[in-house]
Amino acid sequence: MSPTTETLTAERILEATEEVLRRHGPAKATVVDVARALGVSHGSVYRHFRTKAALREAVTQRWLDRASGRLAGIAARDSDPETRLRDWLSALFEAKRHKAGDDPELFATFSVLTGENSQVVDQHIADLLGQLTEILRDGVARGVFALDPAVTARAVFDATGRFHDPFYAREWGRPGIQAEFDAVVDLLLRGLRATGGPSKTS
Amino acid sequence: MSPTTETLTAERILEATEEVLRRHGPAKATVVDVARALGVSHGSVYRHFRTKAALREAVTQRWLDRASGRLAGIAARDSDPETRLRDWLSALFEAKRHKAGDDPELFATFSVLTGENSQVVDQHIADLLGQLTEILRDGVARGVFALDPAVTARAVFDATGRFHDPFYAREWGRPGIQAEFDAVVDLLLRGLRATGGPSKTS
DNA sequence: CAGCTGACAGATATTGAAAACTGTCAGCTG
């Protein structure tokens, strides 16, 4: 049961791969490096993952699934839909901004990997859109939101791209960014509300 | 007055540079190429532009100013602000999409150049934000829009980034893109309106 | 003598040979 004798599992390989990616970056992380980190020959790694691309894809999926899981907790809350939507979008932005600011190299690695695996990323986005749609559907059911949930979920996701697409990571450190995020979310929430608000007619 | 005898002006150099960029792409477009296209020595080009970077910057600015000018025409129209805003955003999207689809290589060249000249691009964006702000200010004056024009202009620009940021160009050819654009713009316009009322009254 | 040329030094890009990596598989090992 000592670590070096432990059986070689897909899980252990994924952990070692993450470590190698963290250390060497995406360009220099080789299958040979991963095997060396595990104390096995690189042939053994190919027993669990058919190609290097498949291995990188699996690592990407793990990362994205972890992120998705945290947000799912917010989407499933019972608070009023408007607050929930705001919290969900804030959590998405905050998580990305935090990761990008904390360890830029690791975030760059992550960005390269997601760029390579559009299939997996598409699935992740579909997952997030599903969560958004749930919040909006609930809002429509409670009468606080108007508009078609699925279509509008996409619109909200697209409109907030600047605050979650890794491409914009370099701008997340700028001073005014939080105000810009708030302005966009405020505008979107105004558009989502079923009534014209407290102005005059109710 | 024959072309080869014509005096060498900054303007002629810029035209030749655009042509060389079109032909060779941004990576292989050298000052020597530009000089050869004009039938002069490369030393002469340096008489008008202190560095290669300055030359590329000038080309970029010309491109962006042309684009900006076309939109200014729409921003200055006298139609109702809601229609004008919609037209302006559509024109911005349409112009970019058209260029990206028409001649992808030239568009890629343009993208590389804008990536190099953040100074010039920032000025261009400030220009576009000014136009947007004007439309919104007019809308507020006429009582059809609420919210602070400058802050909201930024929010509208950010929220539509997916439809004008060159980074997303590869997605502009996808089938559903127009519907997604419409959904975002509809949502934003709902949020902008001063009252919750229907859009039938003029 | 205003404007252009072309040789030049230092910086950048290209090239091709050598090294490393990916993916396979026959055979070893516990």
Next chain:
DNA sequence: CAGCTGACAGTTTTCAATATCTGTCAGCTG
């Protein structure tokens, strides 16, 4: 005999030599 090893063929990456380019400037030319 299930799982691992390491040599191997084909491909990609690295690295250093070579070529090209950038930016300058003394001197040529009309």
